[in-house]
Amino acid sequence: MVKVGVHVSIASSLDFAVDRANDAGCDVFQMFSRNPRGWSYLPLSDEVVELYRQKIRTTGILPVDHMPYLPNLASPKVEVYEKSVATLTSELDRCGALGIPYLVTHLGHHLGDGMAGGRERVIRAIDSALAASNSGAMLLLENTAGEKNSVGSSFEHIQGILDGLSDTKRIGVCFDTCHAFAAGYELRTEAGIAETLGQFDEQIGLKNIRIIHLNDTKGDKGSGLDRHEHIGLGFIGEDGFRHILHNKVFSSLPLVCETPVDERRDDRGNIRAVRDLAG
Template sequence: MAPVKVGVHVSIAGSLDLAVDRAKDAGCDVFQMFSRNPRGWGFKPLSENDCALFRQKIKTTGLLPVDHMPYLPNLASPKNEIWEKSVQTLQAELDRCGRLGIPYLVTHLGHHLGDGIAGGRTRVIKAVNRTLAGSDNAVMLLLENTAGEKNSVGSSFEHIRAIIDGIEKSDRIGICFDTCHAFAAGYELRTKEGLEATLGQLDGTLGIGRLKVIHVNDTKGDLGSGLDRHEHIGMGFIGEEGFRHILHHPVFAPLPLVCETPVDDRRDDRGNIGKVRELAA
C-alpha cells in the first residue's frame, strides 16, 4: 500500500507563503490553512505578489493545500445580517482559493439557532447556490460533517444529502469527512464491522466518490456524545486500534489526511503526523 498523504493545519502568520514553509518543516504532504484571520469579518485583499509567492512554493514543494472557512460565518443562520456576511465571506474565500491555486475549500454547514433543521438547510442551499453562481473558477467546496451539537446542520449523511440535492452546481461539491465529528454524531469507526457499516451508509447516501479530504482527529467524547472536542491521534475514544482500521481502509488510505489535533506537552503536530504514519504502516 502506498504511504498515506498526511499533514496538519498551519498558521499563515507573517504572510501566506510562510504557511507552505511551516507545512514543509512539519513534514506534511498536505496542509490546511485559513487564507485570512479566522476570527474576524475583515480581511486584507490578496496582492498579485501574495498569489505568485504562494503558488511558486506549492509548485516547488509539491504539497497539497486545503483552505478552511473562518469561524464567524454561519450559512444556516436565520439572522439576515449574519447570513449575508457569511455568503460574502464564502464568495471571497472561493475567489481567494482560485487565485492561490488551492483546489479545496472546506466549510462547516452552520447552526440554525433553534429555527429548525429544514430552515437551516434551505439557507445553506441558497447560500451555496448564490456563491457558486458567482464563482468562475474550479475550486471545489467541501461540506464538512458536524458532531451533532445543538442546532447544528450536517451531522447526518441524510442531512448533507438533502443539501446537495438542492445545489445546482453539485459537480463543485465534495465532502470533508471528520472522524471526530462522525464518531460524536453516532457513526462507529473503532471496529472493522462498524467502519464498514458507516462507509456503507455514506456510500449509499452521498457516494464514496464525493469524499475528497479526511480530517483525522481523535475525540474526547464517546460515541454519539455530540461533543466536538478533538484529541491526539490514538489518545481519545477512537483509539489507536480504531485509527489502524481507518488508515488501512482502501477508501481512506489514498485520500489527503489532515490532523486538527491539539499541540500541548503530550504531543505536537510532528508527533501526530508521525503517529498517523505509524498506524498506517
C-alpha cells in the same frame, strides 16, 4: 504511504504556511487564507500570490483552505447570513487566485428555527456563492459533530443539501472522523467502519469524499462533543485508527489532522503517529 499533514498557521505571510507545512513533513496541509476570527480581511497582493504559488510548485504539497469561524450559512439572522454568503464567495475567489483546489466549510447552525429552514438557507447560500465566483476550487461540505442545532451531522442532512443544489459539479465532502464518531457513527472496528462507509455510500456516494479530517475525539461515541484529541489518545483510540488507516477508502485520500499542540505531542508527533499506525 498515506498522504498526511496538519492545519498550519499563516502568521506573518500566507506563503509562510507552505514553509511550516514543509518543515513539519506534510504531504497535504490546511490553512485559513485570512484571519479566521473576524469578518474583515486584506486583499491578496500579487506578490503574496506569486510567492505562495511558487512554494507550492517547489514543494509539491497539496493545499486546502478552510472557511473562517464566524460565517453561519444556516443562520436565520439576515445580517449574519448575508455576511456569511459574501465570505464564502470571497474565499472561493481567494482559492482561485492562490491555486488551492479545495475549500472546506461547516454547514452552520439553524439557531432553533428548525432543520428544514437551516438546510434551505445553506442550499441558497452555496448556490449564490458558486454563481458569483468563477473559481475552479471545489467546495467541500464538512460533516458536523451533532451539537445542538447543527446542520450536517447526519449523512441524510448532507444528502438533503446536495439534492437541493442547482449544480454539484463543484461540490464534494470533507469527512471528519471526530465529528462522525461524536455524531454516533462507529469508527473503532472494521465492522463499524464498513457499516459507516456503507451508509455514507448509500446516502452520498464515497466518490464525493475528497479530504479526510483525521482527528481523535475527547467525547465518546454519540456525545455530540466537537473536541479534537491527538491521534490514538482519544475515544477512537489506537486500534480504531489502525483500522481506519488500513481501510482503502481512508488510506487513499489526503488526511489532515486538526489535532492539539501541547506537552504530550506536536504536529510532527501526530503525523508520525498516523504513519506508524498506517504501517
